[in-house]
Amino acid sequence: MRILVVSAMFPPHILGGAEISASNLASWLLKQGHEIGVLTAAPSPDEEKSGEMVDGMKVWARFFPRPYPIHKQGNVKQTYLKPLWHLQDHIDPRNPRILGEVLDAFKPDFCNVHYMTGIGHNALAEIGKRDIPMMYVMHDMGLSCVRMTMFSKGKTCETQCTVCKVSAWSKRKGITAARRIGFASPSRANLELNARHQPLNDYPTAAIPNANKYPPPTIARQPSDVVRFVYAGRLEESKGVDVLLTAAEAARKDWNFTFKVVGKGSAEADLKARYGHHDWIEFTGHVPMQEAIDHIAGSDVLCIPSLWFEVLGGVVVQALQNSVPVIASKIGGIPEFVEHDYNGLLVQPGDVDAWRRALETLLSQPEKLAHLRSNAAARASEYDPDHLGSRFLAFMEKIRDSGPVGKRA
Structure with a gap:
């Protein structure tokens, strides 16, 4: 298959585990003979790429206009810019235009979506418009919560606040625009939590740990009385x-x-x-x-x-x-x-x-x-990453061959 990976963060730019997992799965699929393209966010217009080959993958690093790039999230002192940032992430018309351009250039058979925050949640519908099957990998609570954590004021949120309800409604439009979409997450618990706020049960779902290959330790544990x-x-x-x-x-x-x-x-x-x-x-x-x-x-x-x-x-x-x-x-x-x-x-x-x-x-x-x-x-x-990669691939094939039938894997 020709697979487009959509992830706002992607190596060499790393803030957390989601982009590492996206990269590892993409690399595994590449080794299986699939053609891989990547759409990620560029930190600045000067760092854009348009289909350049990087480690065997065609990379589109596009600059998405925001008050600050996603790469600086969590390290911005001007907190008053955050509402504008999130507003653009939900409604800026340039978001779907950029994703649409990459879809038309690469012409994927399938999309793996990992990290829409920073690319724009309103862009997701572009995949559905072209009837391209997609697997949405949920590394967090991003579909249900603007913070992506459902954690505020020192405790876990029992319900959605008004802002998160509006955000989830906006994201839902991208989900329902797709005829063939499925949702994967490292844990069943995360699938169940997000299903309270999104129609995940109307589509195939699968709990699959991230197909990450970690380097072995270079030291051996030494005996200790402490x-x-x-x-x-x-x-x-x-x-x-x-x-x-x-x-x-x-x-x-x-x-x-x-x-x-x-x-x-x-x-x-x-x-x-x-x-x-x-x-x-x-x-x-x-x-x-x-x-x-x-x-x-x-x-x-x-x-x-x-x-x-x-x-x-x-x-x-x-x-x-x-x-x-x-x-x-x-x-x-x-x-x-x-x-x-x-x-x-x-x-x-x-x-x-x-x-x-x-x-x-x-x-x-x-x-x-x-x-x-x-x-x-x-x-x-x-x-084992080969075992997990095979599970992901089987789930992708299931999504490709099915519609919103409410099946679980």
Whole structure:
């Protein structure tokens, strides 16, 4: 097939995991003999590309007029520009025109849509107008929430606010314009949440983990009498790192262990100010993926204290593949991968005492930690990129050959 990948962010420009997953799936499909095109957002008009070959793929990097490019999202001080940015992302007529030009130039048989924010949600209908089948990969809650997280004011949103209702209505027009469309997500939980606000159940859906191939660690875990906990991810309020470190402070009064915090984000300065004086806590800041994997593989337990509806953190898969058990919040798609008392522990999100007890459980029961470690890699074959890529391809073929029949995969 001739497949067009639509993703506002795409390597070499990386902000999160969605664009890495989009690139990995595109690369896998390319290796299977499919012709791949990519439409992504250019940071500036000077960086545009028009069908240039990059790593075997035809790349269209187009500049989408906005108050600031998607690449600077989250790092803009002029917050008053955000409403205008989102308005343009929903209604600017240049969005569908640009996508339409690329569709007509590449003439794809199929579209894989990963990241419409930054390209423009009103552009999606252009794919439907041409009756091109598409798989919409939902890496977050972007179809239901402007923030893409359904997290506001320190807690998960129970319902949509007015702005998100209007946004979802606008996005729905692009969905219903397509005769052949299906929705994939790394977790069933994310499909179910978005189905509350979008007509996903009228179309084929599939829960398929991202077909990511992670580099193996370059170090081996060394024996240690001191348990080594690690957090790896963005340092944002929604990630719950302050809950985790507050619990760790309480546990440290009775137990000896170390904590490594890998990553950066808007909460980094505050977390360092509150916890950086402890000699048992290390903040590494942002590190390359290989170094992050080495930090995880060299630790005894990965902690994921998310407060928001986590779809699935790639670090969870990285940890389990390297026999590192996981303590994680019982929220979103995480329980689909972390099984309580089998390959990790599940904890009520935001509950400091519950997190303290979970840490102390593994500190006081080394045999339990050993049991969880032995089980951690048992499901590693399920995350093999060839296996997952084949599942994606089968789902794409199902979408291509069907209409809105409400089938699940």
